[in-house]
Amino acid sequence: MKNKLIYKSNKNLNLIKLITMFYTRRLLAPTTISLSSIGYLQFNPFKNKKTQDKNKTYTEEEVSRHNSPNDAWVTYKNKVYDVTNFLDIHPGGRENLLMAIGGPVDMYWNIYRQHYSDYVSKVMSKYEIGELKDYQKEEFDNEYHNEPVRNNITTTVHKKEPYNAELNVANILDSYITPEKNWFTRNHHPVPDINIEDYRVIINGKLYKYDDITDFKISEITTTIQCAGNRRSELNEIDKTMGLPWKGGAISTGKWRGVWLSDIVEIPKDKKYINLYDYDSKFSVSVPIDQPLFLAFNMNDEVLTRDRGYPLRVIAPGLTGSKNVKWIQEISFSNEEAESPWQTGIAYKIMPNYIKSTADIVPELKEILPTITTLPIQSYICEKEIDEDKKFVTLKGYAMASKDKKILKVEVSDDGGKTWKMSNIYKGKHEKNVWCFWKIRLTYNPETKYICRATDDYGTTQEHTAEQLWNIRGIANNSVCG
Numbered sequence: 001m002k003n004k005l006i007y008k009s010n011k012n013l014n015l016i017k018l019i020t021m022f023y024t025r026r027l028l029a030p031t032t033i034s035l036s037s038i039g040y041l042q043f044n045p046f047k048n049k050k051t052q053d054k055n056k057t058y059t060e061e062e063v064s065r066h067n068s069p070n071d072a073w074v075t076y077k078n079k080v081y082d083v084t085n086f087l088d089i090h091p092g093g094r095e096n097l098l099m100a101i102g103g104p105v106d107m108y109w110n111i112y113r114q115h116y117s118d119y120v121s122k123v124m125s126k127y128e129i130g131e132l133k134d135y136q137k138e139e140f141d142n143e144y145h146n147e148p149v150r151n152n153i154t155t156t157v158h159k160k161e162p163y164n165a166e167l168n169v170a171n172i173l174d175s176y177i178t179p180e181k182n183w184f185t186r187n188h189h190p191v192p193d194i195n196i197e198d199y200r201v202i203i204n205g206k207l208y209k210y211d212d213i214t215d216f217k218i219s220e221i222t223t224t225i226q227c228a229g230n231r232r233s234e235l236n237e238i239d240k241t242m243g244l245p246w247k248g249g250a251i252s253t254g255k256w257r258g259v260w261l262s263d264i265v266e267i268p269k270d271k272k273y274i275n276l277y278d279y280d281s282k283f284s285v286s287v288p289i290d291q292p293l294f295l296a297f298n299m300n301d302e303v304l305t306r307d308r309g310y311p312l313r314v315i316a317p318g319l320t321g322s323k324n325v326k327w328i329q330e331i332s333f334s335n336e337e338a339e340s341p342w343q344t345g346i347a348y349k350i351m352p353n354y355i356k357s358t359a360d361i362v363p364e365l366k367e368i369l370p371t372i373t374t375l376p377i378q379s380y381i382c383e384k385e386i387d388e389d390k391k392f393v394t395l396k397g398y399a400m401a402s403k404d405k406k407i408l409k410v411e412v413s414d415d416g417g418k419t420w421k422m423s424n425i426y427k428g429k430h431e432k433n434v435w436c437f438w439k440i441r442l443t444y445n446p447e448t449k450y451i452c453r454a455t456d457d458y459g460t461t462q463e464h465t466a467e468q469l470w471n472i473r474g475i476a477n478n479s480v481c482g
C-alpha cells in the first residue's frame with residue numbers, strides 16, 4: 001500500500017510537471033524554459049551505466065527512486081526500462097521523457113499514441129531491465145474522444161490517433177487547389193476544439209482576439225504545403241526509417257485568406273528567430289526572422305476546419321510542412337530556437353546515412369545539426385494511363401521547387417536516365433511556393449521503368465537515388481522518381 005502511494009504521488013507530480021510546463025510556456029515568454037535553466041545539462045547520462053538482469057522484478061517504490069537524468073527508469077505496462085542512455089536521443093525530446101522518469105509512461109502515451117508501434121517496441125526492448133511487481137492495468141480517459149468526423153475514402157490513413165492521412169496518389173491531380181477533405185493531415189496530438197470567443201493569440205507579448213486579427217489588412221495567397229516525410233516509404237524500401245510511411249501524397253495546395261504577420265507587428269531586425277507555438281504549446285518550431293509569415297483563418301474560401309488549424313494557423317510560404325503551425329497560440333521573436341522535439345530535437349534533422357538507428361545518434365550530432373527549414377526540389381509521377389492499343393502511355397505528376405524558386409522543366413526518362421524528354425507543364429507554370437502539374441506522352445513498353453526529375457530557375461536538378469538520400473528520419477526524399 002505504501003509503495004503504491006509513493007508511486008501514485010510520483011505519477012501525479014509528473015502530470016503536474018506536464019501541465020505546469022505547458023501552462024508556463026503559454027503565459028511566460030517561451031524561451032524562459034531551457035534545459036540549462038532547470039539544470040538538466042549538468043548530468044552525464046552515460047555515466048554509471050549498470051548491467052541489468054532482465055528477469056529481475058522491481059516494486060513501484062524502487063522504480064520511483066530512479067528519477068534523475070543520470071539514473072532514469074520508466075515503466076510501461078508491466079515492464080521496467082532504464083532509459084538513462086536514451087534521454088538525449090529520444091525523438092520526442094529529452095524534456096518530455098524526463099517528465100516520466102521514476103514512473104509509468106502509460107498515461108503520456110495515451111496522448112502520444114505514436115508510441116504504440118512496432119518501431120517503438122523494438123527501441124524499448126534495448127532498455128528493458130525487468131518486470132514490475134504487482135502491476136495493475138490502469139484505465140485512462142480517451143484523449144481522442146473529440147476528434148473531427150472524417151470520412152474521405154480517397155485517403156490512406158497511416159494513423160488514426162493522432163490522425164495522419166494522405167491523399168491516394170491516383171487522386172492527387174484531381175484538383176490543382178486541393179479540396180479540404182482531400183488534404184493530407186499530419187497531427188501530433190488530439191485536435192483542439194477551440195471556442196472562438198475564448199480564443200487568444202499572443203504576438204510579441206500582446207494578446208489578440210480573433211476579431212482583432214480579422215480587423216487587420218486582409219490578403220490572399222496560394223501555397224503548397226509538403227510534409228518533410230513525403231515519399232518516406234521509398235526510403236523504407238532501402239532500409240527501415242523512423243516515422244509514418246508516407247507515399248507521395250503528403251502534399252496539398254490551399255488558397256488562404258488572412259493577414260501577413262508584418263501587417264500586425266513590426267518584425268525586429270535584431271532577433272534571429274520567429275518562434276511559433278500551437279495550442280497549449282504542445283507543438284513548437286522556429287523560422288528565420290526574415291521569413292514572411294501569413295496568419296490564415298480561411299482555406300479555399302471556407303473557415304478553416306479543425307484539422308486545418310481552426311481558428312487561426314500559420315502559413316510559411318516555401319517552408320517545410322511543420323513550419324505551417326496549426327491552432328497558433330503564440331508567436332515570439334527570439335535569439336533562441338523554440339525548445340521542442342521538432343526544432344531542437346531530431347525530428348526534422350537529416351542525419352548522415354551511417355546512422356542506422358536512434359541508438360547511433362550521439363547527442364553532439366543532434367547539437368550541431370540544424371533542423372531543416374525548406375525542402376529540396378521535388379517531382380513525382382502520380383498517374384500512368386496506357387492507351388487502349390498499348391502503343392502510348394501518358395504520365396502525369398506534380399513538381400515543386402524549393403522556397404521562392406520556380407520549376408523550369410520536368411523531364412522523364414525511359415532508359416534509366418541516359419536521355420530525358422521534356423514534359424508539358426499544364427498548370428501552375430512559373431509559380432513560386434506552389435506546385436505545378438505536368439504530363440507527357442511516350443511510346444509504351446511494359447518492360448520500361450519511367451523516371452522523372454525537375455529543374456528549377458537556379459539550375460538545381462533532382463539527381464540522387466533513394467539509396468543516396470536515405471536517412472534514419474526518412475525526410476527530404478527528393479530522389480529521381482520512378
Ligand code: HEM
Pocket residue numbers: 074081083090091092093096097099100105108112114115119120123124187188242243244341347
Ligand atoms: C521509454 C520511454 C520512451 C520511448 C522508448 C520513446 C520512444 C519514442 C520514439 C521511438 C519516437 C519516434 C516515433 C516515430 O517517429 O515514429 C518517439 C516520439 C515521441 N515521443 Fe517518445 N518515447 C518514450 C517516452 C516518451 C514520453 C514519456 C513522452 C511524453 C511525455 C514522449 C513523447 C514523444 C513525442 C512528443 C514524440 C514525437 C511524436 C511526433 O513527432 O509526432 N515519449 N518516442
